[in-house]
Structure formats: C-alpha cells, structure tokens
Amino acid sequence: MIPIRTGQDHIASLRDGRDVYIYGQRVADVTTHKAFRNSVRTVASFYDFQAQPGVIDTMTFASPDTGRRVNRCWQLPESYAELADRRRALETWAELHFGFMGRSPDHVASCISGMFMGIELFEAYDKKRAAALRDYYRFARDNDLFLTYVIINPQADRSKSAHAQADPHLAASVVDEDAEGLTIRGAKMLATSSIMANEVFVTCIQPLVPGDEKQAVSFAVPMNVKGLRVLSRKSFEESAVSSFDNPLSIQFDENDAVLYFDDVKVPWERVFVNQDIDMTLKQFHGTPAHVYQNYQCQIRLLVKMRFLAGLAHHIAEANGIVAFPQVRDSLGQIAAEVGLVDGLLHGMEAKGGRAGAYFVPDRHLLYSAQTLTQQLYPKVITAIRDLAGGGLIMLPSSVADFDDPLLAGLIEKTQKSPAFTPQERVKFFKLAWDALGSEFASRHVQYEMFYAGASFVARGHSYRTFDWAKCKGMVDGLMASYPTPGQPVGETAAAE
Numbered sequence: 001m002i003p004i005r006t007g008q009d010h011i012a013s014l015r016d017g018r019d020v021y022i023y024g025q026r027v028a029d030v031t032t033h034k035a036f037r038n039s040v041r042t043v044a045s046f047y048d049f050q051a052q053p054g055v056i057d058t059m060t061f062a063s064p065d066t067g068r069r070v071n072r073c074w075q076l077p078e079s080y081a082e083l084a085d086r087r088r089a090l091e092t093w094a095e096l097h098f099g100f101m102g103r104s105p106d107h108v109a110s111c112i113s114g115m116f117m118g119i120e121l122f123e124a125y126d127k128k129r130a131a132a133l134r135d136y137y138r139f140a141r142d143n144d145l146f147l148t149y150v151i152i153n154p155q156a157d158r159s160k161s162a163h164a165q166a167d168p169h170l171a172a173s174v175v176d177e178d179a180e181g182l183t184i185r186g187a188k189m190l191a192t193s194s195i196m197a198n199e200v201f202v203t204c205i206q207p208l209v210p211g212d213e214k215q216a217v218s219f220a221v222p223m224n225v226k227g228l229r230v231l232s233r234k235s236f237e238e239s240a241v242s243s244f245d246n247p248l249s250i251q252f253d254e255n256d257a258v259l260y261f262d263d264v265k266v267p268w269e270r271v272f273v274n275q276d277i278d279m280t281l282k283q284f285h286g287t288p289a290h291v292y293q294n295y296q297c298q299i300r301l302l303v304k305m306r307f308l309a310g311l312a313h314h315i316a317e318a319n320g321i322v323a324f325p326q327v328r329d330s331l332g333q334i335a336a337e338v339g340l341v342d343g344l345l346h347g348m349e350a351k352g353g354r355a356g357a358y359f360v361p362d363r364h365l366l367y368s369a370q371t372l373t374q375q376l377y378p379k380v381i382t383a384i385r386d387l388a389g390g391g392l393i394m395l396p397s398s399v400a401d402f403d404d405p406l407l408a409g410l411i412e413k414t415q416k417s418p419a420f421t422p423q424e425r426v427k428f429f430k431l432a433w434d435a436l437g438s439e440f441a442s443r444h445v446q447y448e449m450f451y452a453g454a455s456f457v458a459r460g461h462s463y464r465t466f467d468w469a470k471c472k473g474m475v476d477g478l479m480a481s482y483p484t485p486g487q488p489v490g491e492t493a494a495a496e
C-alpha cells in the first residue's frame with residue numbers, strides 16, 4: 001500500500017515547473033523563493049502532522065479504494081457521528097494555523113467531496129461528465145492532493161454579464177472544443193493558495209445569463225498545466241521582518257493570485273460541466289458542495305475566533321485593565337461572539353439531515369453563520385483594537401533594537417506591564433498587531449468579508465433557504481383566530 005503523504009512529498013510535488021510571477025519575475029521554484037517558502041513549509045507540516053501515530057486516526061481515514069490513509073476532508077459522512085469525526089480532524093488542522101489559512105487543503109477538498117455526494121445530479125446531466133467527476137474525486141482523494149479553486153470572474157464592469165465585457169474572453173472561457181477536450185482562455189480571481197496547491201478547480205459560482213455559455217464550464221487542471229500563468233500579489237511573508245516582528249505573516253501568508261489561462265487545453269476526463277449555465281450553478285447548490293465548502297470555513301473561523309479572544313484577554317492583562325467593568329463588558333461581548341460561531345457550527349451539525357446516503361449540515365444555519373460572521377469579523381477586530389489602544393504601535397522598530405545595549409535598556413525602562421516582562425510585552429504586541437492591524441491582518445478582514453461572496457450574496461442564500469412558510473403560518477394562524485371585519489373567522493388574506 002502507498003504510504004501516507006508526507007510534507008516532503010508535498011514540497012517535491014510543487015517543483016513541477018508551474019508558471020508563477022511576482023515582482024516582475026518568473027519564480028524558478030516556489031518551495032525556495034523567499035516570497036513563498038515559509039508558507040509552503042507550513043502546509044508541508046500539516047501533512048507531517050497528520051501522519052503522526054498519535055493523531056493519524058483522528059486526522060485520516062483509509063481510502064475505500066486503496067486503503068491508503070488520507071485526510072478526513074475527503075470522507076463522505078453518512079451519519080452525524082461521522083460528520084463530527086470529520087469536523088474534529090478539520091478543527092485540529094485549523095489549530096495548527098490558528099485559523100489564518102483560509103484555503104488550507106481541506107477547503108476545496110470539502111467542495112469536491114460535496115459535489116461527489118451529489119453525483120446523481122451529474123449522472124442525470126451527462127454520464128461522461130459524471131464519470132469525469134467520479135474519477136477526479138477518487139484521484140484527488142487517493143493522492144491526498146491540495147486543491148484550490150477559482151470560481152469568480154475578474155472584476156471589470158459588474159453591470160455587464162461575463163460575455164458582454166469589452167473582451168468576451170476576459171473571464172476564463174471556452175475558445176475551442178475538439179476530440180481531446182476544451183481550450184480555455186481568460187482570467188479568474190482569486191486563487192488563494194494556488195502557488196502551493198497541486199491542482200486548481202475552475203468554474204463560475206456567480207449567476208450567468210444566456211450568452212455566457214462559454215464561461216459556464218467546470219474543470220480541474222494541475223497547477224503546472226501548459227499555459228496557466230499565476231500572477232501573485234505582494235508577498236507578506238517576504239516583507240515580514242522576523243518571526244518576532246511578524247509571527248503570523250512570516251508563516252501563514254497563504255498568498256492570493258490572479259490566474260490567466262493562456263489557451264489551456266483541458267482533456268475531457270477533467271471536464272465536469274461543459275457550457276451549461278444551469279448545471280454550472282446546480283453543481284454547487286443542487287449537491288452538498290456549497291454547504292460542505294462553507295461548513296469547513298466555519299470550523300476554521302471558530303478556531304480563529306478563539307485565538308482572537310485569547311489575544312483580547314491578554315491585551316487587557318498586559319495593560320492592567322482586565323478588572324475594569326467596561327473592559328469586562330467588552331471581553332464578555334467578544335466571548336459571546338465566539339459562542340455565536342461555536343453554537344451555529346454545532347447547531348448546523350445537530351440540525352443536519354440526509355441527502356441520499358450522506359449526512360449534510362443544515363443549510364440555513366450555515367448561511368446564517370456565513371451572513372453573520374462576514375459582519376462579525378471586522379467588528380471583533382475593531383473591538384480588540386479598541387481594547388489595545390496605542391500599545392499596538394508603541395513598539396520598537398524591530399527585534400534588532402534589542403541588539404543595541406542602549407536601546408535594549410530603554411525598551412526595558414519603557415515597555416512596562418503587570419503581566420509581561422518588557423521583552424514579552426513587545427513580543428506579544430507585535431503578534432497582536434500582526435493579527436489585528438498589519439497588512440496581513442487587513443487582508444484577513446477582506447478575506448473574511450468576501451471569501452464566500454459579497455454580503456448581499458450570503459444574505460440571498462439565507463433568504464432562499466429559510467423556512468418562511470413556517471414563520472408566516474404562525475402569523476396567519478393567530479390572525480385566523482380572531483375576526484376580520486367583513487370576513488368569517490378562519491379566513492385571512494395571505495400575502496403569497
């Protein structure tokens with residue numbers, strides 16, 4: 001049997017000639033480039049972690065086809081108990097990065113696993129495309145691959161649909177179709193983790209309209225496929241000064257990139273939807289895919305919220321303000337907000353139900369969580385910054401200041417705290433700034449606000465999946481119990 005994937009296996013798999021660009025240059029090797037190497041090592045450590053004897057059963061399960069141990073993110077739960085086992089694995093992995101890696105390998109794996117749970121939908125659509133998806137799920141699972149995805153068309157003119165942009169191939173779309181497969185040209189945003197993923201799943205989750213058929217595709221390709229260009233944003237890892245100064249940016253910068261498909265050939269065995277608007281949307285919402293991918297996000301966010309609450313309490317201790325009633329009030333509010341995320345997560349599991357053979361978290365509680373946490377995250381960050389005051393800024397320029405005896409002495413005299421030594425105080429507030437205010441932290445606010453779509457999109461899902469009939473029925477029942485002028489008791493004019 002093939003042994004479990006290791007960190008070294010993962011690092012080796014990224015030395016594949018992928019076409020990544022940053023700061024005007026092509027990257028020869030993402031695993032050694034200073035913009036990416038630490039994050040690559042962080043992800044590699046996740047694979048090493050799950051292989052350890054003490055956690056291997058929590059983190060992995062035996063592939064039903066090969067027997068190889070692979071991460072539980074590929075597991076298809078058939079009961080609440082299996083869902084909870086799977087969650088414990090995802091939560092444990094998220095604790096390794098304190099929730100700061102949004103597109104860790106379990107995110108898109110959850111999406112593809114959810115799509116596979118709805119394979120009947122693909123069977124009804126097209127048997128060959130269903131076979132492609134089935135084979136791909138098994139291939140990705142059995143190799144425990146790190147997948148990322150790009151499911152959003154690049155911003156340009158959002159008042160026009162995909163095909164009506166000035167360049168009809170601005171968004172990745174079909175330019176040719178032959179016996180081998182499709183040829184794809186155009187861009188997609190925003191490929192988080194793509195520099196350290198093995199493959200990318202490409203499709204469109206935004207609503208498409210008639211005329212957008214060429215953009216209505218769904219496929220997966222390796223990150224080194226010919227013609228795929230990866231245009232990285234600025235690296236926070238590279239601009240991090242040291243692990244003392246930027247303890248999060250230096251190791252958890254998962255990177256984001258624009259992908260450009262420069263006439264990329266996609267073989268039919270990797271095409272799951274071909275130029276079908278209805279099916280492009282249904283692959284997410286007619287299967288458990290969208291629920292599973294966003295359920296993973298809530299598991300990760302809970303870990304991050306706990307970490308942020310820990311920061312908040314330490315800030316209060318560091319400045320001797322923890323006993324002030326107003327500060328306890330703020331901490332109590334933050335604690336309640338962590339409880340909200342915790343409660344919604346466990347609620348969506350407990351209220352989950354069956355979809356065919358599988359157990360799926362409750363859709364509406366998931367979309368409630370998504371809607372509320374998009375708003376909550378910037379609010380919690382602001383609340384913690386409010387507790388911290390100027391301590392986030394009243395800091396030596398870098399760890400190098402400690403090397404100068406004069407400066408070290410002045411730091412000793414000025415960085416005072418009832419809870420920390422001067423050196424610990426600086427260390428702690430540098431960490432707090434990296435989580436709350438640095439460029440890395442600011443990107444995280446944008447991430448939590450947008451990773452699952454703009455806020456009106458999340459609210460739309462909440463509206464669509466809520467049990468309005470039950471709620472309106474209560475109102476109607478009460479109104480029917482007392483007379484309306486001109487109508488017999490029992491009759492009401494329902495709005496819908």
Ligand SMILES: Cc1cc2nc3c(=O)[nH]c(=O)nc-3n(C[C@H](O)[C@H](O)[C@H](O)COP(=O)(O)OP(=O)(O)OC[C@H]3O[C@@H](n4cnc5c(N)ncnc54)[C@H](O)[C@@H]3O)c2cc1C
Pocket residue numbers: 103148149150151152154155158189190191192193256443446447450451452453454455456
């Ligand atoms: C840090 C980060 C990482 C990301 N990682 C990924 C990833 O790995 N994979 C991926 O596929 N995507 C990723 N995304 C993209 C993410 O899915 C999108 O940002 C999100 O779907 C919103 O789309 P948009 O950014 O184009 O915003 P837009 O859709 O352009 O919306 C921006 C704002 O414009 C207004 N607006 C736009 N359209 C309408 C409308 N129809 N009605 C009313 N108001 C409107 C709203 O105010 C909205 O908030 C990432 C985004 C961020 C910020």
